[in-house]
Each structure stands twice: as structure tokens, then as C-alpha cells.
Amino acid sequence: xxxxxxxxxxxxxxxxxxxxxxxxxxxxxxxxxxxxxxxxxxxxxxxxxxxxxxxxxxxxxxxxxxxxxxxxxxxxxxxxxxxxxxxxxxxxxxxxxxxxxxxxxxxxxxxxxxxxxxxxxxxxxxxxxxxxxxxxxxxxxxxxxxxxxxxxxxxxxxxxxxxxxxxxxxxxxxxxxxxxxxxxxxxxxxxxxxxxxxxxxxxxxxxxxxxxxxxxxxxxxxxxxxxxxxxxxxxxxxxxxxxxxxxxxxxxxxxxxxxxxxxxxxxxxxxxxxxxxxxxxxxxxxxxxxxxxxxxxxxxxxxxxxxxxxxxxxxxxxxxxxxxxxxxxxxxxxxxxxxxxxxxxxxxxxxxxxxxxx
Amino acid sequence: xxxxxxxxxxxxxxxxxxxxxxxxxxxxxxxxxxxxxxxxxxxxxxxxxxxxxxxxxxxxxxxxxxxxxxxxxxxxxxxxxxxxxxxxxxxxxxxxxxxxxxxxxxxxxxxxxxxxxxxxxxxxxxxxxxxxxxxxxxxxxxxxxxxxxxxxxxxxxxxxxxxxxxxxxxxxxxxxxxxxxxxxxxxxxxxxxxxxxxxxxxxxxxxxxxxxxxxxxxxxxxxxxxxxxxxxxxxxxxxxxxxxxxxxxxxxxxxxxxxxxxxxxxxxxxxxxxxxxxxxxxxxxxxxxxxxxxxxxxxxxxxxxxxxxxxxxxxxxxxxxxxxxxxxxxxxxxxxxxxxxxxxxxxxxxxxxxxxxx
DNA sequence: TTGTACGCGTTATCAG
DNA sequence: CTGATAACGCGTACAA
Numbered sequence: 001x002x003x004x005x006x007x008x009x010x011x012x013x014x015x016x017x018x019x020x021x022x023x024x025x026x027x028x029x030x031x032x033x034x035x036x037x038x039x040x041x042x043x044x045x046x047x048x049x050x051x052x053x054x055x056x057x058x059x060x061x062x063x064x065x066x067x068x069x070x071x072x073x074x075x076x077x078x079x080x081x082x083x084x085x086x087x088x089x090x091x092x093x094x095x096x097x098x099x100x101x102x103x104x105x106x107x108x109x110x111x112x113x114x115x116x117x118x119x120x121x122x123x124x125x126x127x128x129x130x131x132x133x134x135x136x137x138x139x140x141x142x143x144x145x146x147x148x149x150x151x152x153x154x155x156x157x158x159x160x161x162x163x164x165x166x167x168x169x170x171x172x173x174x175x176x177x178x179x180x181x182x183x184x185x186x187x188x189x190x191x192x193x194x195x196x197x198x199x200x201x202x203x204x205x206x207x208x209x210x211x212x213x214x215x216x217x218x219x220x221x222x223x224x225x226x227x228x229x230x231x232x233x234x235x236x237x238x239x240x241x242x243x244x245x246x247x248x249x250x251x252x253x254x255x256x257x258x259x260x261x262x263x264x265x266x267x268x269x270x271x272x273x274x275x276x277x278x279x280x281x282x283x284x285x286x287x288x289x290x291x292x293x294x295x296x297x298x299x300x301x302x303x304x305x306x307x308x309x310x311x312x313x314x315x316x317x318x319x320x321x322x323x324x325x326x327x328x329x330x331x332x333x334x335x336x337x338x339x340x341x342x343x344x345x346x347x348x349x350x351x352x353x354x355x356x357x358x
Numbered sequence: 359x360x361x362x363x364x365x366x367x368x369x370x371x372x373x374x375x376x377x378x379x380x381x382x383x384x385x386x387x388x389x390x391x392x393x394x395x396x397x398x399x400x401x402x403x404x405x406x407x408x409x410x411x412x413x414x415x416x417x418x419x420x421x422x423x424x425x426x427x428x429x430x431x432x433x434x435x436x437x438x439x440x441x442x443x444x445x446x447x448x449x450x451x452x453x454x455x456x457x458x459x460x461x462x463x464x465x466x467x468x469x470x471x472x473x474x475x476x477x478x479x480x481x482x483x484x485x486x487x488x489x490x491x492x493x494x495x496x497x498x499x500x501x502x503x504x505x506x507x508x509x510x511x512x513x514x515x516x517x518x519x520x521x522x523x524x525x526x527x528x529x530x531x532x533x534x535x536x537x538x539x540x541x542x543x544x545x546x547x548x549x550x551x552x553x554x555x556x557x558x559x560x561x562x563x564x565x566x567x568x569x570x571x572x573x574x575x576x577x578x579x580x581x582x583x584x585x586x587x588x589x590x591x592x593x594x595x596x597x598x599x600x601x602x603x604x605x606x607x608x609x610x611x612x613x614x615x616x617x618x619x620x621x622x623x624x625x626x627x628x629x630x631x632x633x634x635x636x637x638x639x640x641x642x643x644x645x646x647x648x649x650x651x652x653x654x655x656x657x658x659x660x661x662x663x664x665x666x667x668x669x670x671x672x673x674x675x676x677x678x679x680x681x682x683x684x685x686x687x688x689x690x691x692x693x694x695x696x697x698x699x700x701x702x703x704x705x706x707x708x709x710x711x712x713x714x715x716x
Numbered sequence: 717t718t719g720t721a722c723g724c725g726t727t728a729t730c731a732g
Numbered sequence: 733c734t735g736a737t738a739a740c741g742c743g744t745a746c747a748a
Contacts, residue, residue, distance in 0.1 A: 042735045077499040078436040079725035141435040287670040312645040437741035
């Protein structure tokens with residue numbers, strides 16, 4: 001990977017730098033002792049100034065402050081944490097930050113945490129329980145003050161055990177899932193009811209023959225599926241007659257499942273996809289097949305991500321309130337870390353964002 | 359936000375928990391001293407066992423190890439860092455993790471760092487220089503071992519100064535930008551040349567009247583624009599005659615700019631968008647206007663995100679190698695932190711991923 | 717092979 | 733108002 005030359009006015013140089021090998025030690029970070037010596041006071045006085053404690057002569061305070069600024073001293077948050085018994089670190093565990101709804105959530109959480117003086121450590125813990133346990137262990141080593149678990153895929157015994165082993169004493173907020181543990185809070189969304197309302201919407205649009213396509217393995221997916229079944233039986237369908245296609249959380253899977261649907265289930269008038277991403281894959285299949293949306297087929301996704309808005313035509317999506325969930329979860333977590341009380345479990349209500357596909 | 363009831367079989371409870379108010383102190387995290395006492399050895403022996411140092415009687419090693427496991431002791435990484443003078447923390451600064459190409463990059467980086475024993479602290483530093491400086495300060499407080507700066511928006515004097523003030527002694531890798539500072543590495547992509555090749559492709563497809571739509575303010579955008587101008591003049595166009603529409607990095611802006619294009623520049627046969635997201639907005643405008651793609655209009659985006667694949671038709675995109683950049687940047691950073699040498703500046707070469715829009 | 721003593725950078729307690 | 737001193741959890745010379 002060595003390129004030498006001049007490409008588009010950007011000069012490429014190679015400098016095999018001996019990056020400050022010796023010089024680095026000479027100018028370490030300032031400590032309160034250094035400042036104290038400079039100011040002719042004790043370290044504790046400097047500490048007091050830094051933390052704005054009362055009972056310091058104004059003149060010394062100013063003198064110290066000046067030095068602090070001059071040498072632009074920055075306190076070592078880790079050393080601070082050692083004595084304060086907190087790290088101001090929050091662990092954020094999710095399967096994969098690349099899934100659009102988690103990205104949005106993470107953004108909101110990180111912003112909030114930072115505003116409250118905390119730093120988020122985001123861990124892509126994957127979808128295998130072993131990786132998840134590993135992530136929990138890692139966060140324990142970091143002595144995070146609290147932990148946010150995002151996504152119902154984490155709702156399994158292994159993770160629950162890992163948490164009760166390693167994190168029985170710090171607050172944990174589970175977004176979109178729950179553990180029956182004394183220190184775990186839950187923020188949930190009524191995806192079940194939301195999907196019921198999706199069915200209602202389609203029925204109302206004269207699209208009563210509805211298929212459900214998507215993943216079925218996570219608790220969240222199960223809730224969605226339950227909503228689907230419940231609503232469909234409410235409209236007189238037998239559970240055995242329902243068209244439910246099990247797939248992966250990818251656009252490719254959405255595409256394939258939808259092709260299968262078109263081949264095998266000609267009576268279907270509408271589809272509910274368990275995720276927008278899968279729906280986006282489905283849109284492609286309909287587009288290729290020349291199926292008119294919404295006239296010949298109505299579409300609803302879930303998550304209300306940007307995929308629905310980018311699609312042509314834009315598709316309706318069940319907004320499962322990921323950003324609301326993010327701010328609630330972050331708030332509850334910080335509250336818990338700082339000793340403020342909150343309900344152990346709250347639920348948010350999803351909304352259908354109707355667009356051109358219904 | 360209090361809900362009581364039973365919704366879709368999910369029982370909602372309200373427990374105004376007094377979350378372990380008293381009990382929490384009783385069972386703090388184990389320290390090496392606790393283990394030492396239990397094992398009847400000194401703390402240093404325990405430390406040696408933990409760090410697999412040689413020169414420990416096998417029997418005591420086993421005894422200690424057993425205790426370690428029994429009480430599932432986990433070393434305090436922060437305390438460890440205090441004496442080791444490292445934190446195994448890496449700061450990752452980007453404008454907004456929600457932009458798809460940054461999300462992918464972040465994922466790759468986080469995975470790599472973790473595999474190498476580091477933890478990433480991701481900061482959404484926004485696009486205002488003040489926020490950026492704030493982020494730098496924050497990372498200094500955390501005493502990160504290294505820092506990754508992602509995105510050419512950070513290439514400004516304020517950030518450069520902040521880095522030389524607060525981070526003159528630790529390695530910094532700048533992905534998609536550069537600072538002339540001794541401790542800063544750069545990983546660049548030849549977006550300029552890439553866009554030139556995009557123009558070449560369109561010309562080759564008999565779509566020589568090309569417009570450029572997108573953001574123009576970041577160094578990265580400037581490089582893209584330069585490539586556009588260079589190639590177009592190469593094909594005999596005068597620079598003044600070029601159609602260049604300045605917009606925002608959003609689908610809405612892409613939509614509006616494209617509408618404007620359709621209204622005002624009927625001779626245009628192809629468009630290069632500075633970002634996939636903007637291109638996606640543009641696709642909508644073409645779709646609404648009934649413009650046939652690629653017959654009546656050829657489209658190329660930049661970033662090679664999922665947006666291009668989801669679009670119907672899928673659009674061609676310049677792959678600016680964000681994930682390669684991510685792994686290179688992460689590798690170089692860890693290398694630098696651990697004292698291994700690397701070129702100070704490397705460049706990756708973009709690739710055109712051709713799809714249905716050209 | 718193991719223990720003692722010290723230091724990392726900070727805050728808190730207590731004495732002055 | 734200010735300064736010693738101890739402590740946080742850990743690693744490491746140095747001594748035994």
C-alpha cells in the first residue's frame with residue numbers, strides 16, 4: 001500500500017517517521033502536583049480549584065486557574081474515577097450498529113450521555129451468545145457505571161446470566177427486551193399491537209389477504225407475529241391458512257421471500273414485513289415483476305427507517321419509536337446511575353407512518 | 359409515561375424500586391487484595407498470576423486461579439491503566455454516525471479495535487468547530503491511547519489546533535483528511551480521480567452532458583468537484599459551462615436540486631451526485647418526473663452505500679473504499695499506539711460499482 | 717518463589 | 733483558608 005506520486009494535486013509523501021521516540025517522555029500530561037508546585041500551593045488546593053469547591057482565597061484561586069489554563073491542564077478522568085468509584089462510562093451493547101434503526105438509536109443515546117457527562121462505549125456484540133457474554137465481560141473490566149442493552153436478540157438465558165454474574169450491582173436498561181433481574185429496567189414498544197393496527201389498516205384498504213414476511217426468531221419478531229396472527233384471526237382467518245414466510249434480516253432475503261410469495265400465493269393483496277430492510281428487498285421484487293403498488297399490492301414495513309422514505313414508491317412503516325426509546329432508555333439509565341427513581345418497565349406505543357404503499 | 363395494564367400478553371408492572379439502596383455496598387467488586395487474603399498470599403502474587411508472569415509455584419498459581427474463577431474476579435482496566443500509562447481506549451470522532459458510510463466504517467473499526475484489546479469511544483462531534491473542539495477535550499480527559507478522526511469536515515484550523523494542543527503526544531489517524539502535524543497519519547481516497555473516471559464512464563455511455571449535484575463545502579467535496587471539472591474540461595467543456603448544483607447532504611436536497619435540474623437544464627444526460635444519499639433523493643425526482651433511467655438519464659452516486667442497491671433501478675456508485683479505509687486506519691492507529699511504524703500517509707483507490715443506472 | 721513498599725493521578729478527611 | 737496524609741486498584745522494582 002505504498003503510493004508515491006502526485007494524484008490530483010494531492011501530494012503523496014512517504015515518511016517512515018520515528019514518531020517522537022525519545023521526546024515523548026519529556027512532556028507528559030500535567031498533574032495537579034505540577035500545577036501545585038508552579039503555584040506554590042498544595043495539590044489539594046489545586047484539586048479544590050478544579051472542582052470549584054468553596055473556601056479558597058480568591059487570589060489563590062485565580063492564580064491556580066491561570067496556571068491551569070496556561071498549561072492547559074486536563075484532569076485524568078480515570079484516576080478521578082478510581083477514587084470516586086465511578087467511571088462516567090456507559091456500555092452500549094447491540095448486535096450490529098449498521099442496522100439503521102440501531103444507528104439512529106445509538107446517535108440519540110450518545111448525544112444524551114455526553115450531555116450528561118458520560119461517555120458511551122458502543123459494542124457490536126453480534127448475534128451469537130458467546131460474543132454477547134464476551135461483551136458483558138469487557139464492559140465489566142471497564143467498570144462502566146451503567147449499561148444499555150439494545151435489541152430483543154439479547155433476551156436469552158446466557159446474557160441474563162452474564163448480567164447477573166457481572167453486573168448485578170449496576171443499573172442496566174434493556175431497550176426492546178426484558179430480564180427479570182432487580183437491576184434491569186425495560187423500555188418496550190407495543191410492536192404486537194402495532195402490527196395489529198397494520199393489519200387493520202390493510203383490511204380497511206380492502207387488502208384483507210395479507211402475508212407476513214420476515215425474521216421470526218427474536219422475541220421482537222415473535223411479538224410482531226403474534227400481532228399479525230391475532231388481528232388476522234380477528235378477521236376470521238384461521239391461523240393455519242395464514243401466509244407467513246420466514247427469512248433473514250437482509251434485503252436479499254426480502255427479495256427472495258417476495259419472489260416466492262409472487263410465485264406461490266397469488267391471492268395475497270398486502271404484505272407486512274418485519275423490518276424495513278426486508279421490505280426494501282421486497283419492493284425490488286415487486287418492481288421487477290411489474291406489480292403496481294399500492295393498487296395490486298399494499299406494503300408495510302417496520303422500523304420507520306429511511307429505507308421507507310427512499311423507496312419509490314415510498315412505503316408505509318410502523319414507527320416503533322426507536323428514537324423515543326433511545327431517549328427514554330438513556331434518561332432512565334442516567335437517572336438510575338445517579339440514584340433517581342423510575343418505573344422498572346415502561347412501554348411506548350408504535351405509530352403507523354402511512355406513505356404511498358398503502 | 360406510566361402505563362398499567364396488559365397489552366398483547368406483555369404484563370406491565372410498576373415497581374417504584376428502591377434499587378438496592380443499602381445492599382449495594384456490601385458486595386463490591388473483588389480486588390487483588392481480597393483474592394490475596396483468601397488465598398493466603400500477597401497481592402503481588404495474585405497480580406502475577408493474573409498477568410501470567412513466570413516464577414510462580416504451580417500450586418499457588420492454581421490455588422489463586424481457582425479463587426479468581428470462583429469469585430469471578432475481573433481486573434479494573436482503569437486502575438490498571440493508571441499504572442501502565444495506557445487506557446486501551448481509542449477515541450473515534452465523526453460528525454454523525456447516522457450517515458451510512460460512517461456507520462459501516464465505525465463498525466469495522468470497532469470490531470478491529472476490540473479484537474486488538476482496545477475499546478472505542480465514539481463521539482458524534484457534529485459539524486460545528488466548537489463541538490469538535492469539545493470532543494477533542496473530552497477524549498483528552500479520558501486519556502485515550504489514540505484517536506481516529508473520520509471525515510474531511512474536520513480538516514480545519516480549529517480542530518488542527520485542538521489536536522496539537524491536546525493530542526500532540528498520541529497517535530492520531532485522520533481518515534479522509536490530513537493535518538500537517540508530526541503525530542497525525544492520513545488515510546486518503548482518490549475521490550478526485552474516482553470522479554474523473556465516473557465522467558469517463560458516462561461519456562463512454564454517450565452521456566457527455568453531465569451535471570454535478572451535491573455538497574461543495576468540505577475538502578472531500580472539493581476533491582470530487584475538482585475531478586469533475588478536470589474530466590469535463592478534458593472532454594472539451596469550458597469550466598463556466600458546467601452544471602454544478604450546490605446542495606445539502608440530505609435526500610431532500612437531492613430531490614430539490616434534481617427538480618431544479620429537470621426544470622432548467624434539459625440538455626443534461628447524466629448526473630454525478632456527491633453522495634449516495636443525495637442521489638437517492640434525486641432518484642425520487644426522476645421517478646416522479648417519469649424520466650427513464652438509464653435511457654434518458656444516467657446516474658452515479660458516491661459512497662457505495664446500501665442506498666444504491668436498494669434503489670429501483672439500482673444506481674451506480676463510486677466506491678470510495680470506506681471499509682478498506684476503516685481497516686487501514688484502525689490498523690495504522692493500533693500499530694502506532696504499539697510503536698510499530700507505518701507510512702504517514704497512504705491513499706486508497708476508489709472503484710466504480712456499476713449498476714442499472716448507467 | 718514470594719512479600720514489601722511504592723507510585724500512578726486524583727479526591728476526601730482531618731488537622732492546623 | 734490550606735496542607736499533610738490516606739485511599740482507590742493495580743503493577744513492579746527490590747528485597748527476602
